[in-house]
Amino acid sequence: xxxxxxxxxxxxxxxxxxxxxxxxxxxxxxxxxxxxxxxxxxxxxxxxxxxxxxxxxxxxxxxxxxxxxxxxxxxxxxxxxxxxxxxxxxxxxxxxxxxxxxxxxxxxxxxxxxxxxxxxxxxxxxxxxxxxxxxxxxxxxxxxxxxxxxxxxxxxxxxxxxxxxxxxxxxxxxxxxxxxxxxxxxxxxxxxxxxxxxxxxxxxxxxxxxxxxxxxxxxxxxxxxxxxxxxxxxxxxxxxxxxxxxxxxxxxxxxxxxxxxxxxxxxxxxxxxxxxxxxxxxxxxxxxxxxxxxxxxxxxxxxxxxxxxxxxxxxxxxxxxxxxxxxxxxxxxxxxx
Amino acid sequence: xxxxxxxxxxxxxxxxxxxxxxxxxxxxxxxxxxxxxxxxxxxxxxxxxxxxxxxxxxxxxxxxxxxxxxxxxxxxxxxxxxxxxxxxxxxxxxxxxxxxxxxxxxxxxxxxxxxxxxxxxxxxxxxxxxxxxxxxxxxxxxxxxxxxxxxxxxxxxxxxxxxxxxxxxxxxxxxxxxxxxxxxxxxxxxxxxxxxxxxxxxxxxxxxxxxxxxxxxxxxxxxxxxxxxxxxxxxxxxxxxxxxxxxxxxxxxxxxxxxxxxxxxxxxxxxxxxxxxxxxxxxxxxxxxxxxxxxxxxxxxxxxxxxxxxxxxxxxxxxxxxxxxxxxxxxxxxxxx
Numbered sequence: 001x002x003x004x005x006x007x008x009x010x011x012x013x014x015x016x017x018x019x020x021x022x023x024x025x026x027x028x029x030x031x032x033x034x035x036x037x038x039x040x041x042x043x044x045x046x047x048x049x050x051x052x053x054x055x056x057x058x059x060x061x062x063x064x065x066x067x068x069x070x071x072x073x074x075x076x077x078x079x080x081x082x083x084x085x086x087x088x089x090x091x092x093x094x095x096x097x098x099x100x101x102x103x104x105x106x107x108x109x110x111x112x113x114x115x116x117x118x119x120x121x122x123x124x125x126x127x128x129x130x131x132x133x134x135x136x137x138x139x140x141x142x143x144x145x146x147x148x149x150x151x152x153x154x155x156x157x158x159x160x161x162x163x164x165x166x167x168x169x170x171x172x173x174x175x176x177x178x179x180x181x182x183x184x185x186x187x188x189x190x191x192x193x194x195x196x197x198x199x200x201x202x203x204x205x206x207x208x209x210x211x212x213x214x215x216x217x218x219x220x221x222x223x224x225x226x227x228x229x230x231x232x233x234x235x236x237x238x239x240x241x242x243x244x245x246x247x248x249x250x251x252x253x254x255x256x257x258x259x260x261x262x263x264x265x266x267x268x269x270x271x272x273x274x275x276x277x278x279x280x281x282x283x284x285x286x287x288x289x290x291x292x293x294x295x296x297x298x299x300x301x302x303x304x305x306x307x308x309x310x311x312x313x314x315x316x317x318x319x320x321x322x323x324x325x326x327x328x329x330x331x332x333x334x335x336x337x
Numbered sequence: 338x339x340x341x342x343x344x345x346x347x348x349x350x351x352x353x354x355x356x357x358x359x360x361x362x363x364x365x366x367x368x369x370x371x372x373x374x375x376x377x378x379x380x381x382x383x384x385x386x387x388x389x390x391x392x393x394x395x396x397x398x399x400x401x402x403x404x405x406x407x408x409x410x411x412x413x414x415x416x417x418x419x420x421x422x423x424x425x426x427x428x429x430x431x432x433x434x435x436x437x438x439x440x441x442x443x444x445x446x447x448x449x450x451x452x453x454x455x456x457x458x459x460x461x462x463x464x465x466x467x468x469x470x471x472x473x474x475x476x477x478x479x480x481x482x483x484x485x486x487x488x489x490x491x492x493x494x495x496x497x498x499x500x501x502x503x504x505x506x507x508x509x510x511x512x513x514x515x516x517x518x519x520x521x522x523x524x525x526x527x528x529x530x531x532x533x534x535x536x537x538x539x540x541x542x543x544x545x546x547x548x549x550x551x552x553x554x555x556x557x558x559x560x561x562x563x564x565x566x567x568x569x570x571x572x573x574x575x576x577x578x579x580x581x582x583x584x585x586x587x588x589x590x591x592x593x594x595x596x597x598x599x600x601x602x603x604x605x606x607x608x609x610x611x612x613x614x615x616x617x618x619x620x621x622x623x624x625x626x627x628x629x630x631x632x633x634x635x636x637x638x639x640x641x642x643x644x645x646x647x648x649x650x651x652x653x654x655x656x657x658x659x660x661x662x663x664x665x666x667x668x669x670x671x672x673x674x
Contacts, residue, residue, distance in 0.1 A: 002466050007417055008441040010467060052659050080344055081526060089426040090653040091446045095529065099664045104345040104526040106454065107446040107651070107666075109428045117443065128465035129339050130347060148655075189418060189441040192432065314444070316427040318485075322389050327436045329444075 002127055006221030010187045016126035016134075017178035018335075020074070022067025023291035024060040025284075026142070026168030032269045037292030038169075039067045045143050045168065054092060057141035057170070061086070061097035064170040064291070065137050072133075072174040076101045079174070080131035083118040085109050086139050086283050087166075088148060093139045103135065112207070112236050113190070114138040115171065115287040116310025116331040122175045123184035123333070132177065139170030140282030149200065149317060162202040164238045164265055164281035171287025173295075182298035186222065186334040190214040192314070194327040200320050203281055204241020204265075207311040210328035211237060211245050214309055216253040218332045226257040230303040233294065235286040235311040235330070236265035238279030264289035286310055298337040306335045339464055343558030347524045353463035354515035355672075357411070359404025360628035361397040362621075363479070363505030369606045374629030375506075376404045382480050382505065391429060394478035394507070398423070398434035401507040401628070402474050409470075409511040413438045416511070417468035420455040422446050423476050423620050424503075425485060430476045440472065449544070449573050450527070451475045452508065452624040453647025453668040459512045460521035460670070469514065476507035477619030486537065486654060499539040501575045501602055501618035508624025510632075519635035523559065523671040527551040529651070531664040537657050540618055541578020541602075544648040547665035548574060548582050551646055553590040555669045563594040567640040570631065572623040572648040572667070573602035575616030601626035623647055635674040643672045 003011040023038045030041030040063065047056035061084075069075060082101070084094040085108035098105050110117040118136035125131040143153060145166035151157040175184070193210040211234050219225060226232060237245055242263045249255040264286040265279035290308065297303045314327045340348040360375045367378030377400065384393035398421075406412060419438070421431040422445035435442050447454040455473035462468040480490060482503035488494040512521070530547040548571050556562060563569060574582055579600045586592040601623040602616035627645065634640045651664045 004417075004466060054655055054659065080341075085444075085446060088653070089655065090448070090651055092651070092653045092656050095651040095664050096656065096661065099529045099531055102528050104528055105666065106458070106526060107422075109422060109444040109446045111427070121443070124465070124467060128461070128467070129341060130461060130465070189443060191439050191441055192436040194436055314427055314429070314432040316425070316429045318391055318426065319429050319433070322391065324433070327432050329442065 008188050009218060009221040010124060012123060012127045012184055012186060014127045014177055015183040016123040016175045017180045017183045018173050018295060019176045019178050019180060020068045020072030020174040021291040021295050022064040023171045023288040024064045024169060025288050029167055029169050029268060032274060034268055034289065034293050037296055038288060053141055053143040054088060057093040057139050057144050058096040060170040061093050061137060061139040064172040068172040068174050074133060074174060076103055078133050079103045079135045081125050081134045083108055083121050084137040085114040087145055110329060111312030111314050112281055112283055113310040113312030113329050113331050114283045115290060116308055116333050119173060120187035120331055120333045123187055126175050126177055134175045137172035138283035138287045140166050140284035142166045142168045145282055159277055160201050161277050162240050163277045164203055164279050165276040166282035167268060167280045167285040169284035169288040171291035173291060181337040182295060182335050184333060185336045188214060188218045188332040190330045192327045192329050194325055196325045198325050200315055203313045204238040204278055205244055206313040206326040207237055207328040208241045208244035208248060210330040211309050211311045212248040214330040214332050215249060216255060226255060226260050229260055229305050229307045231262050231306045232257050232260050233306055233308045234263045235309065236281040237263050237311055238265040238281060240278045242266060298335060301337060304337045308333045308335055345525050346555065346558040347461060349460060349464045349521055349523060351464045351514055352520040353460040353512045354517045354520045355510050355632060356513045356515050356517060357405045357409030357511040358628040358632050359401040360508045360625040361401045361506060362625050366504055366506050366605060369611060371605055371626060371630050374633055375625060390478055390480040391425060394430040394476050394481050395433040397507040398430050398474060398476040401509040405509040405511050411470060411511060413440055415470050416440045416472045418462050418471045420445055420458050421474040422451040424482055447666060448649030448651050449618055449620055450647040450649030450666050450668050451620045452627060453645060453670050456510060457524035457668055457670045460524055463512050463514055471512045474509035475620035475624045477503050477621035479503045479505045482619055496614055497538050498614050499577050500614045501540055501616050502613040503619035504605060504617045504622040506621035506625040508628035510628060518674040519632060519672050521670060522673045525551060525555045525669040527667045529664045529666050531662055533662045535662050537652055540650045541575040541615055542581055543650040543663040544574055544665040545578045545581035545585060547667040548646055548648045549585040551667040551669050552586060553592060563592060563597050566597055566642050566644045568599050568643045569594050569597050570643055570645045571600045572646065573618040574600050574648055575602040575618060577615045579603060635672060638674060641674045645670045645672055
């Protein structure tokens, strides 16, 4: 039964379990500090010879799903509902991956917040009886994202210090009414927040206000404080966005999360060794961090309560060229073991 | 309570009511046979002076929502969950419309099937207790779609007879646990079907197989025949796709729907007078036909049972240029009065 506390917070009483997960990444992500936790690491951006970057992204998307299914001891025929999306126009990495799998499919667009959005909805689907088994997945790819959102790679454009690197990777999870650990305890669907950021090379700043809004609303409606969590994990604010988030939470909402805050965009790369400016980003960033380090730690009992806040910049090159600012959104999923 | 018959059919026992709806269209749509039923008709493609085509689409998207809210005697603050999407890259017509409304927002991508997807999920949200009041909306715009998916309008490309015209329009609905008419009786989330169509000017052929699959699965799982409906209404197959659908249903599934079949893409324009080739298309097509003619007829009791099958071609220019075929999807919503 869904217990609705406040307008946007869904407390799940059936505790939908995450019974299997998979994370597939590229070479650069594999060389980062979380490399040991990923299920598969590819050595080439093209993943397999003969693929385009978009097809490569779709390929790892499909593989992450297959790994999550295998770990769940389920097949695609056992999945009642598949929720997925990605950064590419018309969400093609997802569509072409799921085409072959013949699962009832809900296409989502939440930019980099899509992992939290799809996970939250997959949990609600199990809780409400819409699905016995649901599946969520997202992906991103450095090369497919660069050519779509910024410049051709061959141009070699210099990226400013605020820029983040789009993660090449895909993560997928299978949820079920299973009473195993870890499980989803609550979900909050976020609202769009826009502080007028127009710099497409500063996604962190565009997303931080939405993250602050969702974190504050979640804690307020759930009557909890930051200290009630082992970790408040933001999607991919990177170093610039993370600093802004903490400042904003402090000044606007009188909330101090610095002791428990982590950010997937900071965790995935080694900023000392890997030249990634403000960190990682992309749908695949929080997806692969969640589907390795975080879920493994929850399962092993190293941590027991994580508020995952997926953040998305609903950026469009067309609207940026027309002078529009970048709307941000953040969805929250409370994971427990 | 959601009664799940078969794997993908959701029978809604609470009968979530559609308590308000709005349809806003452009000049050309206003001149069509359904013109008298729309809430607002604009005389210019730019809707209001100073807008870009994308901003114009976002503007009518926002207006359709406002009209649906007004007719429901609700404000944006009463909406617990807003589900929306459109054809533009990064679904910006929706995002920029909903940005100002501060509603919890789920971004969807289902191409032209988005009205059925968002309506179905909005109904399930009310049924499951996720929302007291939910809102769904979609839009499309002839000019913003042409320049994104095909050619610059100034180029004046000749369109082949199989091509459909993207509808300039937006439709929105508010759903609530209200026990008024019309209401949503059942929902089916579709699967991707791809018969290898590669012609971006033949969306009807790309979508027809998915429509056939969903109609057959719906009727089979619900143990119904076409004659149990006053109307089986496809989203926007147009004349080419509608013929293919009927042929496919007959040959592959032994189903004859010709007595009850209507198509939003055929209904919206007058093929004798308006030069639209195979008919209308776009997220806005089924949205504005549903939010005028169909819901009005259901409310007045002229018809009492409609199976609305929203169809989408998950087309991407990038994937088309790489030689990929166009995946189709269709979601079904059973409307009753």
